[in-house]
Amino acid sequence: MHVTIIGAGPGGLTLARVLHVNGIPSTVYEAEESPSARTQGGMLDIHDYNGQIAVEAAGLMDEFQRLVLPGRQAMRVLDSDGAVLFEKGDDGTGGRPEVQRADLRQMLLDSLPPGTVRWGCKVTGVEGRTVTFADGSTVDADVLVGADGAWSRVRALVTDAKPEYTGMSFVETYLYDADTRHPEVAKVVGGGSMFAPGQGKGIFAHRESGGTLHAYVEFSRPLEWFDDLGRIEGEFEGWAPEITKLITESDTEPVFRPHYALPAEHRWERVPRVTLLGDAAHLMAPNGEGANLAMLDAAELGQALATKDVETALAEYEEAMFVRAVHTAADSEEMVQSLFGDEPPQKLLDLLIEA
Numbered sequence: 001m002h003v004t005i006i007g008a009g010p011g012g013l014t015l016a017r018v019l020h021v022n023g024i025p026s027t028v029y030e031a032e033e034s035p036s037a038r039t040q041g042g043m044l045d046i047h048d049y050n051g052q053i054a055v056e057a058a059g060l061m062d063e064f065q066r067l068v069l070p071g072r073q074a075m076r077v078l079d080s081d082g083a084v085l086f087e088k089g090d091d092g093t094g095g096r097p098e099v100q101r102a103d104l105r106q107m108l109l110d111s112l113p114p115g116t117v118r119w120g121c122k123v124t125g126v127e128g129r130t131v132t133f134a135d136g137s138t139v140d141a142d143v144l145v146g147a148d149g150a151w152s153r154v155r156a157l158v159t160d161a162k163p164e165y166t167g168m169s170f171v172e173t174y175l176y177d178a179d180t181r182h183p184e185v186a187k188v189v190g191g192g193s194m195f196a197p198g199q200g201k202g203i204f205a206h207r208e209s210g211g212t213l214h215a216y217v218e219f220s221r222p223l224e225w226f227d228d229l230g231r232i233e234g235e236f237e238g239w240a241p242e243i244t245k246l247i248t249e250s251d252t253e254p255v256f257r258p259h260y261a262l263p264a265e266h267r268w269e270r271v272p273r274v275t276l277l278g279d280a281a282h283l284m285a286p287n288g289e290g291a292n293l294a295m296l297d298a299a300e301l302g303q304a305l306a307t308k309d310v311e312t313a314l315a316e317y318e319e320a321m322f323v324r325a326v327h328t329a330a331d332s333e334e335m336v337q338s339l340f341g342d343e344p345p346q347k348l349l350d351l352l353i354e355a
Contacts, residue, residue: 079278
């Protein structure tokens with residue numbers, strides 16, 4: 001058996017690693033030209049109940065622990081005046097350690113045999129299990145796995161479902177060398193993450209490595225509202241300046257990130273020797289679970305393929321994955337309501353206290 005994986009994100013690479021550990025060869029095809037072709041986003045909190053299970057299955061827990069940024073599990077919730085309503089420190093015992101996404105990806109890449117990942121292979125079409133790339137080349141897959149994200153090309157083989165806009169988006173900003181250049185903002189964010197929720201909007205930030213503050217300015221608005229990103233600052237008139245400086249003092253131009261999702265109970269009928277994982281299978285609005293789910297999908301799929309015949313493995317994997325995705329989507333909706341529904345930030349505080 002040889003497994004063809006489309007997409008070299010955390011899910012696709014975890015699958016390749018778990019297959020390798022179990023003696024099954026695979027090839028990962030990635031559209032990006034190289035591992036450094038673009039930045040890999042911010043931080044990921046890798047959870048002990050899903051993402052870390054995948055890291056264990058990949059035999060990389062020691063390597064993972066060396067990537068963890070100490071102190072980043074600290075969290076605080078502020079109101080719009082900057083008053084601290086909730087605060088929790090990081091004593092190193094929490095179950096959601098934070099790592100840089102780029103570091104996690106490199107760890108996975110370094111764990112694979114040379115040549116496993118083929119770079120610069122943009123998929124333009126998939127028919128049957130024949131994958132066509134932008135340069136006209138093709139590959140006929142024995143087992144085909146779509147780990148190719150929100151706009152998966154492989155997805156069309158198993159379902160006609162397409163992502164739809166959720167009604168929510170965020171705009172990303174970055175402040176660099178914050179302790180020196182933006183000390184007031186660095187102080188309000190603290191050592192980990194900061195949440196300042198409001199009615200239909202909010203400002204969230206976390207401290208990355210090297211004193212970088214990465215902020216997400218979230219809105220519940222139609223897509224066309226974001227045609228003019230210059231209006232964002234005005235939406236927070238009257239908020240504490242130490243919070244809004246995450247917008248006004250940004251060292252980068254704001255980046256628009258609309259949220260798309262597949263239907264909450266999305267599933268498909270079994271298609272021989274083809275499956276999906278991660279966002280390709282169960283895209284949902286950002287909720288802190290995306291990479292974790294993709295990695296757990298990958299670990300369970302890889303382990304199933306190592307111990308069962310292909311069709312039994314794929315069927316059992318998909319059934320467990322479908323159930324997990326439904327539960328996670330429900331939890332995600334509860335979190336969205338706590339952040340942007342009625343009575344913010346009280347609902348978020350209630351949720352945190354219950355946890």
